Amino acid sequence: MNTFTTQTLISAAEVQKLIRVGLPVTDDQGLEVTAVSHDAASVRIPYHPRQLRPGDSMSGPVLMAAADAAMYALLLALGADQNEMALTSQFNCHFLARALPGDVIADARVLRQGRRMAVLQVEVRTTARDDLAALVTGTYVLP
C-alpha cells in the first residue's frame, strides 16, 4: 500500500515540504512524511518526553496530530494543487490501546473518494508496540 506508484506525481519529500511550510506547527514537531502513494500516506513524529501524559502514555493530541498530518499528506499526494485547501469536516478517533513512549507512526488510506468529499482512515501506532493505539476516520470537503 505505502509504496510509490507510477501515478504518483509528488514525492514524500515534496509532500513533507508542503506540509511543513503550510503547517508550521508540524515543522516544530519534526514531522516526516515517510511514504505516499495514490491511495495511502505515512508520517512519523519523533518521540519527545514532553509528549507524555500522566501514566507515561503518549498524550492524545500528539496521536491526533499525527493522524491529521497523515490525512493531509494523502490529500496532497492525491492532488496537491487543489487539495491544499481541502477542509476537514469531521475527525473521529477511537483510542484502542495505551500508546507506549516512542515515535508516532500514522498510516492513512482512502476509504472513499468522491468529487466533493473524501473519507480517509488512519492507523496510529508508536514504535514501542505493534498494537493499534488509535483508529481515526476523517471526512474532507474537497475544493
Place this chain on the structure above:
Amino acid sequence: MNTFTTQTLISAAEVQKLIRVGLPVTDDQGLEVTAVSHDAASVRIPYHPRQLRPGDSMSGPVLMAAADAAMYALLLALGADQNEMALTSQFNCHFLARALPGDVIADARVLRQGRRMAVLQVEVRTTARDDLAALVTGTYVLP
C-alpha cells in the same frame, strides 16, 4: 455554568497547574484554564501565527488540543485524585465554521457522567468570531 460552586474543591489555577505539569505540551502552548465548576470548564490557548494552516485558518489540531485540554480540565475539576488517570476512549470533532486567527477558547460541559464512563461536549471558538468553529464530544473511561 462556568462559575465556581461550593462543591468545587479545586480552582482553575490549580487545574491549570496540574495540566501544565501533567501535559508539558500544553505548557509549551501557554494553555490557560479560565474557569472550572462542577459541570463545566473553559480553557484558552493564546494565538500564535505558527498555528495557521493554508488559507489563514487556525489548524485543526490546535482546535482539537484545546478541546482535549478543556475536557481534561473538567475531569480534574470533577475529581483530581482519580481522574488524572482517566483514559480517553473516543474523540469526535465536527468542524463547523472557519476558525479565524485568534486565541482559541474551548468550553467543556458534562453530557453524562456514570461511575465508569463520562461523556463530555466542548464548544470551540476563536476570539475572532462568535460562531462555533468546532463541536467535540469525548468519551472517557474513569479509573
Place this chain on the structure above:
Amino acid sequence: MNTFTTQTLISAAEVQKLIRVGLPVTDDQGLEVTAVSHDAASVRIPYHPRQLRPGDSMSGPVLMAAADAAMYALLLALGADQNEMALTSQFNCHFLARALPGDVIADARVLRQGRRMAVLQVEVRTTARDDLAALVTGTYVLP
C-alpha cells in the same frame, strides 16, 4: 425553535406524507412529523412492545431510526425539492441514558448549513423520561 415560521413553505403534515411515501419503513412504524420550522424539526414514533431489548429499554435502532427521520424531515423542510436526494455521509450517536419504554421523540436542529453540506444535531428522548436518551449528529451531502 420548533414552531412554524413564515419562511416555512412546507408543513409538518406535508413533510410527514413525503417521508412516509419515500421511506415506507417509517410508515410501518407510524412515524409522525410533529413540527417543522426553517431550522428545526420534530418527529414521534409511537411505542410498541416489540421495540424493547433485554432489560426493557428501547432498542438502539429504534432511537436511531427516529433521529434519522427527524433529520430527513428537517432537510425536507429546508428544501423539499432538492433535499429529498440528500445523502447521509455520517451518522454519530451517543447513547446517554437508558431509554425507558414510551413513544420516541426526536428533535433535530441545524448545526451548520453550507451549500454542499449540512450538519444536524438531534436530541432523542422517550415520553417516559425527560433525560436525553441519545444525542445524534448527522452529516449530509446536499444535491
Place this chain on the structure above:
Amino acid sequence: MNTFTTQTLISAAEVQKLIRVGLPVTDDQGLEVTAVSHDAASVRIPYHPRQLRPGDSMSGPVLMAAADAAMYALLLALGADQNEMALTSQFNCHFLARALPGDVIADARVLRQGRRMAVLQVEVRTTARDDLAALVTGTYVLP
C-alpha cells in the same frame, strides 16, 4: 475470521434465537445470524422493497440496524450470559457508497476488548455490490 472455533461455546443458530427473542424487531425483519466466532460475527437482513428510500437505495436505518445486530451477535458469541446486558455507548456510521437493493450483509469484528469496554467494527454491504456501503464502529460498556 468468520469460522467457528473450539473456543466458541454458542452457535450462530443459538445467537440468532437469542437475538430474535431479545429484539423482536429483528424477528420482524427476518434477521439471520450467518456466522459467529470468537472475534467476528455476520448477519443478513433479507431484502424487502419497503427498505428503499428515494433514489432506490437502501435506507440508512436498515444498514444501521444490520450493523447493530451484527455487533450484538458478536457480543453474545463472546459471552452470552453477561453480554446480553451490554450497553451501546456509541454508534458511528460512515456511509461510503450507495447501497443498491439487495440483502444486507453485516460483518462485525473486535477492534478492542477490555474488561469494561469493547470496541467493534462492522462492514456493511448489500448482495448487489461488493463495495462497502457503510463502515460502523460501536462502543459497548460491558456488565
